[in-house]
Amino acid sequence: MTTRTANPVSGPFVATRNACKLCTPLGACLAFAGVEGARTILHGSQGCATYIRRYMISHFKEPVDIASSNFSESATIFGGRDNLQDGLANVTRQYQPAVIGIATTCLAETIGEDVGMYLHEIRSQASPDGPALPPVVHVGTPSYCGTHAEGYLATVHALVSQLAEDGSQRDHINVFPNMFSPADLRYLKEIGADFGLPVTLLPDYSDTLDGPTWEEYQLIPQGGTPLAAVRRTGQARSSIEFTWVHGEKASAGQWLEEHFGVRNHRLPVPIGLRASDALFDVLGSICDRETPARHAAERGRLIDSLIDGHKYLFERRAVVFGEEDLVAGIVGLLGELGVHPVLCASGGDTGRLRSAIARLVPDQADRIQVRQATDFADLEELAGDLKPDILIGNSKGYWLSRRLKAPLVRIGFPIHDRVGGARLLHVGYRGAQQLADRIVNTLLESLQEQSDEGYSYL
Amino acid sequence: MISVLEQRAAQIHQDGRSPFAMDCEKHSVAGSVSQRACVFCGSRVVLYPVADALHLIHGPVGCAAYTWDIRGALSSGPQLHRMSFSTDLGEKDVIYGGEPKLYQALVQLIDHYRPKAAFVYSTCIVGVIGDDVGAICRRVEAEKGLPVLPVHSEGFKGTKKDGYQSACAALFQLVGTGATDDISPLSLNILGDFNIAGETWLIRNYYERMGIQVVATITGDGRVDDIRRAHGAALNVVQCSGSMTHLARMMEDKYGIPSFRVSYFGLEDMSRALYEVADHFGDGQVRQRAAELVRDEVAAILPDLRRYKKMLRGKRAAIYTGGAFKAFSLVRSLRTLGMKTVLAGSQTGNREDYRLLRELCDEDTILVDDTNPLELAKFVQEKEVDLLIGGVKERPIAYKLGIGFCDHNHERKIGLAGFEGLRQFAREVHSTVMSPVWRLVPRRRRQQPARAANDVSTASLRPSCAGECSACDLPDCSIPAGQEILP
Ligand code: SF4
Ligand code: SF4
Numbered sequence: 038m039t040t041r042t043a044n045p046v047s048g049p050f051v052a053t054r055n056a057c058k059l060c061t062p063l064g065a066c067l068a069f070a071g072v073e074g075a076r077t078i079l080h081g082s083q084g085c086a087t088y089i090r091r092y093m094i095s096h097f098k099e100p101v102d103i104a105s106s107n108f109s110e111s112a113t114i115f116g117g118r119d120n121l122q123d124g125l126a127n128v129t130r131q132y133q134p135a136v137i138g139i140a141t142t143c144l145a146e147t148i149g150e151d152v153g154m155y156l157h158e159i160r161s162q163a164s165p166d167g168p169a170l171p172p173v174v175h176v177g178t179p180s181y182c183g184t185h186a187e188g189y190l191a192t193v194h195a196l197v198s199q200l201a202e203d204g205s206q207r208d209h210i211n212v213f214p215n216m217f218s219p220a221d222l223r224y225l226k227e228i229g230a231d232f233g234l235p236v237t238l239l240p241d242y243s244d245t246l247d248g249p250t251w252e253e254y255q256l257i258p259q260g261g262t263p264l265a266a267v268r269r270t271g272q273a274r275s276s277i278e279f280t281w282v283h284g285e286k287a288s289a290g291q292w293l294e295e296h297f298g299v300r301n302h303r304l305p306v307p308i309g310l311r312a313s314d315a316l317f318d319v320l321g322s323i324c325d326r327e328t329p330a331r332h333a334a335e336r337g338r339l340i341d342s343l344i345d346g347h348k349y350l351f352e353r354r355a356v357v358f359g360e361e362d363l364v365a366g367i368v369g370l371l372g373e374l375g376v377h378p379v380l381c382a383s384g385g386d387t388g389r390l391r392s393a394i395a396r397l398v399p400d401q402a403d404r405i406q407v408r409q410a411t412d413f414a415d416l417e418e419l420a421g422d423l424k425p426d427i428l429i430g431n432s433k434g435y436w437l438s439r440r441l442k443a444p445l446v447r448i449g450f451p452i453h454d455r456v457g458g459a460r461l462l463h464v465g466y467r468g469a470q471q472l473a474d475r476i477v478n479t480l481l482e483s484l485q486e487q488s489d490e491g492y493s494y495l
Numbered sequence: 496m497i498s499v500l501e502q503r504a505a506q507i508h509q510d511g512r513s514p515f516a517m518d519c520e521k522h523s524v525a526g527s528v529s530q531r532a533c534v535f536c537g538s539r540v541v542l543y544p545v546a547d548a549l550h551l552i553h554g555p556v557g558c559a560a561y562t563w564d565i566r567g568a569l570s571s572g573p574q575l576h577r578m579s580f581s582t583d584l585g586e587k588d589v590i591y592g593g594e595p596k597l598y599q600a601l602v603q604l605i606d607h608y609r610p611k612a613a614f615v616y617s618t619c620i621v622g623v624i625g626d627d628v629g630a631i632c633r634r635v636e637a638e639k640g641l642p643v644l645p646v647h648s649e650g651f652k653g654t655k656k657d658g659y660q661s662a663c664a665a666l667f668q669l670v671g672t673g674a675t676d677d678i679s680p681l682s683l684n685i686l687g688d689f690n691i692a693g694e695t696w697l698i699r700n701y702y703e704r705m706g707i708q709v710v711a712t713i714t715g716d717g718r719v720d721d722i723r724r725a726h727g728a729a730l731n732v733v734q735c736s737g738s739m740t741h742l743a744r745m746m747e748d749k750y751g752i753p754s755f756r757v758s759y760f761g762l763e764d765m766s767r768a769l770y771e772v773a774d775h776f777g778d779g780q781v782r783q784r785a786a787e788l789v790r791d792e793v794a795a796i797l798p799d800l801r802r803y804k805k806m807l808r809g810k811r812a813a814i815y816t817g818g819a820f821k822a823f824s825l826v827r828s829l830r831t832l833g834m835k836t837v838l839a840g841s842q843t844g845n846r847e848d849y850r851l852l853r854e855l856c857d858e859d860t861i862l863v864d865d866t867n868p869l870e871l872a873k874f875v876q877e878k879e880v881d882l883l884i885g886g887v888k889e890r891p892i893a894y895k896l897g898i899g900f901c902d903h904n905h906e907r908k909i910g911l912a913g914f915e916g917l918r919q920f921a922r923e924v925h926s927t928v929m930s931p932v933w934r935l936v937p938r939r940r941r942q943q944p945a946r947a948a949n950d951v952s953t954a955s956l957r958p959s960c961a962g963e964c965s966a967c968d969l970p971d972c973s974i975p976a977g978q979e980i981l982p
Pocket of ligand 1: 084085534554617618650651
């Protein structure tokens with residue numbers, strides 16, 4: 038889709054062309070959507086909330102209501118305190134939420150809104166006959182620092198650091214997922230249950246963003262991590278979180294370890310066999326149990342299936358793009374399949390993608406090109422010469438795939454051009470199985486298509 | 496229970512007997528989940544289809560990322576409009592100003608992509624960090640020798656409508672800068688059609704078949720050079736009430752080009768548009784050709800319309816559109832299909848629009864301005880609708896409640912304008928309303944017995960032409976008697 042003309046300028050483009058990232062508040066909205074009874078207000082002007090809603094609706098195909106404090110010109114000049122107050126009151130009245138999440142947009146951050154102070158004032162001045170405000174969690178999400186991935190983690194961090202309570206240790210563990218699909222979240226809960234471990238998954242949008250049809254319209258979709266459970270994250274036996282690229286500042290697990298002594302296990306996103314092993318090992322060590330039989334069997338089937346497909350995968354060339362953690366996870370899986378990830382790219386800019394990849398596939402790292410803070414137009418220019426056999430990433434890679442004539446395996450977020458994005462499984466043995474099957478079958482399909490004679494068996 | 500916010504009550508009209516006084520054109524209520532976007536969104540939709548221009552969005556990345564290739568506006572040539580360019584301001588730019596980055600980005604992109612013009616959209620934070628976007632545009636324009644037009648679209652400075660105005664202001668700077676020598680006196684500009692799924696091509700073809708030259712299509716399949724000479728056309732035909740009237744007015748003031756508004760959706764509105772254009776030129780031949788065109792096109796779709804109507808008769812629809820003018824056409828089109836509109840609303844309608852809508856609809860039709868998902872859900876449930884027509888943001892409301900949905904927004908891939916478009920519209924409506932999936936949905940299963948008892952009888956539909964306009968044999972055609980559809 039790129040219109041290219043002669044006379045290209047040298048040097049990297051100053052502008053971002055077809056961004057391979059989204060803005061910070063989107064991540065916040067996703068995380069807040071996984072708290073039971075929560076409603077989100079974006080503090081800033083209307084457009085951001087509407088755009089983010091539409092973006093999420095197109096992926097999840099579920100209602101996503103995000104309110105805005107709806108700045109006008111005067112709010113921008115004199116501050117948005119009144120807007121926030123009205124917004125809180127109106128959201129409380131209409132939705133009766135159990136908790137309200139506030140994330141700031143660039144505009145509010147730029148004019149220096151102090152949401153914490155506003156909240157304090159609003160609470161202390163609240164009239165006794167007005168509707169009682171539920172607990173409010175706020176997070177600063179200026180988009181000019183970070184991407185949606187940072188916004189997501191910062192919000193989980195904010196939920197924990199503003200709500201968690203100390204207390205005597207209980208049996209449960211905390212699991213802080215990364216930007217996983219609802220199907221991934223359901224599966225993580227299943228794994229926890231099979232280990233006999235009570236799990237607090239935060240956030241948990243497995244029902245709120247992938248639910249059944251309704252008899253009556255629901256003010257807030259059912260499901261999500263209950264507020265009480267968020268509070269109890271401070272009393273867990275340990276936490277597990279999945280990120281190798283984001284720093285400690287964004288880490289909810291780290292915060293709980295520092296403040297309440299809850300032991301934190303920092304794992305890579307559990308995509309692929311070894312990364313899944315790491316998760317199962319940690320779960321096993323926490324409750325001193327072997328991997329439950331059913332999951333051991335799934336692991337066995339996974340290895341067996343990788344053998345079935347290995348020849349079609351070996352040394353095939355892949356381009357992987359998306360959030361840094363996701364890309365790193367996929368590279369781990371590809372390393373196990375024998376696929377060569379020729380280019381790994383993200384619009385994110387933590388500076389840690391390369392080191393994460395080097396930890397996951399040490400013997401391959403020096404022949405993988407890694408690009409951070411990149412965009413789809415750059416990717417297109419880079420990837421053309423690399424002659425990839427397959428692309429792995431979200432559906433915004435469609436144009437890349439069309440131009441390079443290389444098939445795209447759709448994973449992650451967003452999936453805007455297919456149904457079922459919410460039901461794609463990525464994590465654990467079962468996720469690895471499904472991804473591996475999809476990757477090998479996509480390659481087989483393109484081989485079949487390229488064949489002059491055609492064939493109907495392997 | 497879903498309740499309506501106090502501050503919003505005046506923007507809803509529920510009772511046909513109470514006097515009509517509806518509030519609209521207001522800033523959205525804080526904390527209400529408005530379906531509207533922002534000023535920038537208004538500008539972006541209007542200018543987006545100009546295919547050989549560079550569209551650079553000055554601000555942080557989100558505003559550009561969310562508007563990358565999301566609209567179905569097609570181009571017959573260059574595809575530059577489908578790229579999403581952002582200055583992607585970082586923390587340093589926000590502190591020290593984004594002007595250097597804007598300048599460099601512009602120069603580099605212009606050198607690389609060689610556009611015919613550049614539009615530079617200001618988003619919210621540009622409005623507060625104080626970049627002089629106009630000055631940078633002038634500088635690059637002088638250096639690079641092409642129009643570089645600032646679009647003042649800071650999201651917080653008004654509503655989507657203000658964004659339309661900024662877009663028109665930018666377009667108006669182009670108009671009047673091109674040569675007009677080979678333009679026929681029988682000529683027009685198509686304003687306010689965005690070539691969704693090729694609709695502009697269809698409409699252009701109608702006018703050309705009538706013997707009228709189309710000078711510029713603004714902005715569907717738009718080209719900078721065409722827009723530059725648009726002032727040479729004899730007439731501006733404006734669809735999409737909200738967005739383009741401003742440009743037409745400016746062109747009338749400066750170049751004396753008359754204009755009127757039309758709609759290309761539905762049998763009646765489409766035919767009326769062609770006849771009005773023909774009448775405007777007062778040319779017998781043009782009029783004759785228009786009549787032939789309408790006859791042929793209507794004849795081609797009638798059998799299908801009849802078939803659909805048989806199946807859809809009496810079904811109930813809710814409409815929520817961006818502009819109100821489209822809602823009028825939809826009410827009529829649904830009536831052509833034997834359906835009843837029980838809820839109608841728009842994001843940006845004005846008082847006059849709602850008064851007309853009130854007249855057009857039935858007495859008990861609920862009207863809403865700048866509604867939110869909860870209100871929509873509430874009314875859609877109360878009115879037991881079979882179909883919701885809207886955009887992507889409204890779709891899950893319908894689906895969650897087990898109700899059919901038809902996308903009538905700019906994302907769609909199916910042309911709904913023109914005569915052929917009505918056939919496609921009927922097919923779209925039919926394929927969702929009649930789907931067997933609704934029989935599986937809990938709400939519907941419970942509702943069915945009740946509905947059977949008090950189903951809308953066709954008698955409650957507006958009086959039909961009852962065959963008075965002899966030429967048309969569409970059963971229960973809703974075209975008012977005397978309105979000439981067929982010659
Ligand atoms: S930042 Fe402003 S211009 Fe951009 S989407 Fe938000 S409201 Fe619109
Ligand atoms: S202004 Fe910031 S928060 Fe709003 S859409 Fe743009 S990048 Fe996102």
